Amino acid sequence: MTTTDQRQMELTLPMVPDIEIAAARAAGNLARELGMSSEKVDEMMHAVIEACINAREHGYCADNRIYLRFVGTSQGEGRRIDVWVTDRGKGFDPDDERSRRAAPGTAHKRGRGLQLIEAHMDEVDISTSRDGGTTIHMVKYEKKS
Amino acid sequence: MTEELKVAVERKPNGAVLYTKGYINNVGGEEIANRAYELMDDGVRTLLLNLRDTKIVNSIGISILIEIIEKMMDQGGKIAFCCLTPVIHKTFQIMGLANYAAIFENEETAVKELTL
Numbered sequence: 001m002t003t004t005d006q007r008q009m010e011l012t013l014p015m016v017p018d019i020e021i022a023a024a025r026a027a028g029n030l031a032r033e034l035g036m037s038s039e040k041v042d043e044m045m046h047a048v049i050e051a052c053i054n055a056r057e058h059g060y061c062a063d064n065r066i067y068l069r070f071v072g073t074s075q076g077e078g079r080r081i082d083v084w085v086t087d088r089g090k091g092f093d094p095d096d097e098r099s100r101r102a103a104p105g106t107a108h109k110r111g112r113g114l115q116l117i118e119a120h121m122d123e124v125d126i127s128t129s130r131d132g133g134t135t136i137h138m139v140k141y142e143k144k145s
Numbered sequence: 146m147t148e149e150l151k152v153a154v155e156r157k158p159n160g161a162v163l164y165t166k167g168y169i170n171n172v173g174g175e176e177i178a179n180r181a182y183e184l185m186d187d188g189v190r191t192l193l194l195n196l197r198d199t200k201i202v203n204s205i206g207i208s209i210l211i212e213i214i215e216k217m218m219d220q221g222g223k224i225a226f227c228c229l230t231p232v233i234h235k236t237f238q239i240m241g242l243a244n245y246a247a248i249f250e251n252e253e254t255a256v257k258e259l260t261l
């Protein structure tokens with residue numbers, strides 16, 4: 001019989017400069033407690049940073065807050081961490097974000113955060129609507145089954 | 146909460162090395178750009194960025210690094226990076242920096258290859 005260990009954490013953070021570092025460190029600590037490797041932890045932390053920046057850039061919300069939830073699960077040799085980053089802002093168009101390119105000589109050097117999130121995490125789901133806010137749910141696995 | 150980036154410069158016979166310490170975000174990226182542009186104005190055309198003490202970058206900071214690369218390329222020069230963490234190396238590849246700037250594992254190799 002395999003035992004399951006689960007840890008959860010919720011944070012509400014103000015949208016102030018560099019607050020994404022606090023969010024990333026919290027997520028990183030939880031992942032390390034689960035026993036995730038440093039490379040996986042670093043990738044997840046960079047994704048959390050980009051998701052928080054996305055919330056700050058596209059949020060424009062009255063409450064000026066970012067809501068984070070982390071759930072770390074360890075079961076046998078497998079570990080996973082689920083991260084939800086939510087804002088109550090105006091939403092954005094993920095396809096428009098994905099179409100941007102940051103290479104030299106191109107007009108759009110910014111807006112590649114979503115691409116980084118998708119590259120660094122194993123699963124990414126975005127729920128966004130105009131004036132309905134945005135939630136980015138992302139998952140990182142230590143060992144895929 | 147602020148995460149200040151520190152930048153140190155070492156002039157070499159044929160260019161310069163910039164050492165970064167801390168988070169490369171919009172503010173950190175601008176700090177690097179200011180130092181890089183000073184060096185370019187001073188005639189430097191080969192610039193190595195040693196990121197050994199930088200563990201986190203964000204997409205805005207990278208966009209500023211791309212602008213620095215662009216400006217150096219316009220002036221016929223080149224920019225390279227060394228001592229990247231695995232995740233920063235991966236991030237640079239995703240963002241396309243690796244197509245426009247050489248990436249070296251360590252400074253010794255970079256200095257030799259770039260003939261700094």
